[in-house]
Amino acid sequence: MPRTPDPGAPESAHEEEEERWLDGREVAELWPVREEWLPGAAGRADVRIRRYGGESRGTYGAAPTYYSYHPGDVRRAATAIAEGRVDIPSVWRTDTPDGRRAEYWGRFRFRLTCGVVLALALLLLGVAIYGVVS
Template sequence: MSHTPDPDVPESVDEEEEWLGVRAVARLWPVREDWVPSVAHLADVRVRRSGGESRGTYGAAPTVYHFHPGDVRRAARDIAEGGVDVPTVYRTDTPDGRRAEFWRKLLNRVLGTLFLAVLLASVLMLLFVAGFLLTVE
């Protein structure tokens, strides 16, 4: 089964359901959001990708994934029954997966706090320098 629909083949008229984003799929599957595209590949789910084009020196644009709703429902059943071999660190219902998610969130919060502290210190330093220069004759 192809993971990407053929762009030359038009969508069927009876297919009115919207394709699902990563967050919607992560709510249906016991899989961390970061790993939904990989698990979709393992479960033979059709995927539409947009973005990801090269920006040269600046890296690549973010890639946005949308998943076929019928395939997602079928894969949810297969994942629940153990038909798809999903690594434990990808899952939200295993100790390894919960531990990895905890450390990722903690790291993001610590780095965010440090960034805000540096930003606040920079603003305060600029205000101090401006005040000092205005008071000095």
Template sequence: MPSSPEPGTRESAHEEEPWLSSDEVAKLWPVRKDWLPGVAHRADVRVRRSGGASRGTWGAEPTFYHFHPGDVRRAAPAIAEGHLDIPSNWRTDTPDGRRTEFWGTLIARVAGTLLLVAVLCGLLLILGTAVFLLTVE
């Protein structure tokens, strides 16, 4: 596989095309979105990263990745055909990857539903308490 140019290499103005977002790359590569930067590193795809600065106690800002379009197109056949060494649970076209995606989605939905139920129960408890206190003499 040919080596890509250094990340700091400037392109001429007529060659410059918009870099691809993670959503666009996820449509081209059979890879789960969480693992796109790792796969890009393994495939020598240039990546621009923005955000991710520390907020101290509050964690970190979201990190956004943009991928070089020429490098993405160059790496797409190698990734699709399995010539690149990618763990099977990172991919969307393997049983391990589909299973990991399913369980991750299921856990997130169950957790969201439980959180919503807890908030609604809390609101009903507060409303019930207010009604009880207003009706008691």
């Protein structure tokens, strides 16, 4: 909830100089952590997070959730992660064999699923156009 100051109150210099919070892609460039695991890694590194979305849509599930990360905390955590002072599971990381393997198999499953769905759609389209195959 935004806070509105009193009309007569002087503006704080700190508020004017506040850096823009970083999104997930920007943080993923700085940390060797896969983007879907950034909120968990940020929690382990004591990085302040702003969460947007995720509200319930009733029967239709939930809206997507987006995260923003405090820039100063991200820079501090980047050093700590590089030095190994933050315990991040190896499957979350992009610089470990376990992490690269998990990413490979995740992409493989996604591509396989897309291929199967496309094949089924083409099969159904063929049946609809040419009728029942005897």
